[in-house]
Amino acid sequence: MDKLKENKKILYIGIVVLILIVVGIVGIKFYKDYQYKQTYEYKLVEHGYTLEEAKKLLDFYQKPEQLENLLSMEKNSYILELVQEKYYIHSNLSRYLEYASNNKEASTKDVIAIVNVNADYKYYEHDIPTDTSLGILINVNKYYTLPEDFEPLEISDISIRYSYEGNRISSEANDAYVSMWNAAQKSGLTLIVNSSYRDFKEQEDVYNSKKASLGQKEADKIAARPGHSEHQTGLSIDVFEMSNQSTATFKDSEAYTWLKDNAYLYGFIERYPEGKEYLTGYSAEAWHWRYVGEEVAKIIHQENITFDEYYAYYIENQA
Ligand SMILES: [Zn+2]
Incomplete structure (x- = not known):
């Protein structure tokens, strides 16, 4: 009789330990998911970029304010081409996108150069x-x-x-x-x-x-x-x-x-x-x-x- 009681006790303890382990694992997983959702990689993917694109953007953009700026704009894969250019200037990004969409024949290199030198504005109208x-x-x-x-x-x-x-x-x-x-x-x-x-x-x-x-x-x-x-x-x-x-x-x-x-x-x-x-x-x-x-x-x-x-x-x- 005592032996049976002892076995039951061990079984209960076992079940409790198992439940704790499962809860722990699930909790960690939830926590990790939660943490991942705070990352810019997740936010960029949610914004419409592929995982590969998101990773490339993260290679280039180091500053949170730049990433927030990116998330505040419509998803545009052309940004990935722009950031590869040597003379890319982040503060000109929205002008690059606008110039490129109005001038489809322009090369990415030219889009960057033209906007950088203000030639997207008319002469003598942007002093x-x-x-x-x-x-x-x-x-x-x-x-x-x-x-x-x-x-x-x-x-x-x-x-x-x-x-x-x-x-x-x-x-x-x-x-x-x-x-x-x-x-x-x-x-x-x-x-x-x-x-x-x-x-x-x-x-x-x-x-x-x-x-x-x-x-x-x-x-x-x-x-x-x-x-x-x-x-x-x-x-x-x-x-x-x-x-x-x-x-x-x-x-x-x-x-x-x-x-x-x-x-x-x-x-x-x-x-x-x-x-x-x-x-x-x-x-x-x-x-x-x-x-x-x-x-x-x-x-x-x-x-x-x-x-x-x-x-x-x-x-x-x-x-
Ligand atoms: Zn001269």
């Missing part, structure tokens, strides 16, 4: 006062504007040995130009500057005279509106070679090839290259060179990007 504290890296174009009273970095005359009379640029750029001139001279080329710093008033006169003779539409194609000209920075030169000073043929000259290969070593970049008109907003100008300093010129040269793209990604985006 941004430019950051004038950036010194040699100041950006001026059809979106970024200089104030009328902008004072360039210390300006000095370019010696008539290297330039037509009356040309002035910032001293640092001037020194760099002289070094470049000497190097070109050693290659048998005599560079000559025919245009450089222009203040607001001078640019206004240039633009207004074009506008008076050609009308605004044509004037806008060949001259910058005052406040929008890079020449007002004191960091740009229009440079030719003694034997070729024609805007029509300079691009075919030996001097132009030399500048393309060497100017970056002296801190100058080609500002309006051929094939990049849709990013710079300007027809190609083989003669217009901009001083940005050696370090930045090297990056722009190596990565084959425009200054506008450099500015968006390396300056604004990192600020």
Whole structure:
């Protein structure tokens, strides 16, 4: 009898232990499910992304606010293509998506570049006062504007040995130009500057005279509106070679090839290259060179990007 009682007791204990184990396992599973549901992987999958897509997005996005931002937008697998691009800037995401949906023929690389440089906006309809504290890296174009009273970095005359009379640029750029001139001279080329710093008033006169003779539409194609000209920075030169000073043929000259290969070593970049008109907003100008300093010129040269793209990604985006 006692033995039977003992066995029953063991059985009850056994049952209780078993129940506890089952409850424990189920509880852990529920808890784990609960925990998983708090993860962004789960939330992204619930939002419509495949598990694989969710994992890729998580590889790229590390910050919770970026993931929340993603969840607040409609599911769009094109985002996965965008984030693979080197110059992707998260704060531009909704503009990338909008531009891409309106321009189906544009490559992903171009969607990124166009939006980064603001070319998804119309020229002169999206003015941004430019950051004038950036010194040699100041950006001026059809979106970024200089104030009328902008004072360039210390300006000095370019010696008539290297330039037509009356040309002035910032001293640092001037020194760099002289070094470049000497190097070109050693290659048998005599560079000559025919245009450089222009203040607001001078640019206004240039633009207004074009506008008076050609009308605004044509004037806008060949001259910058005052406040929008890079020449007002004191960091740009229009440079030719003694034997070729024609805007029509300079691009075919030996001097132009030399500048393309060497100017970056002296801190100058080609500002309006051929094939990049849709990013710079300007027809190609083989003669217009901009001083940005050696370090930045090297990056722009190596990565084959425009200054506008450099500015968006390396300056604004990192600020
Ligand atoms: Zn120019």
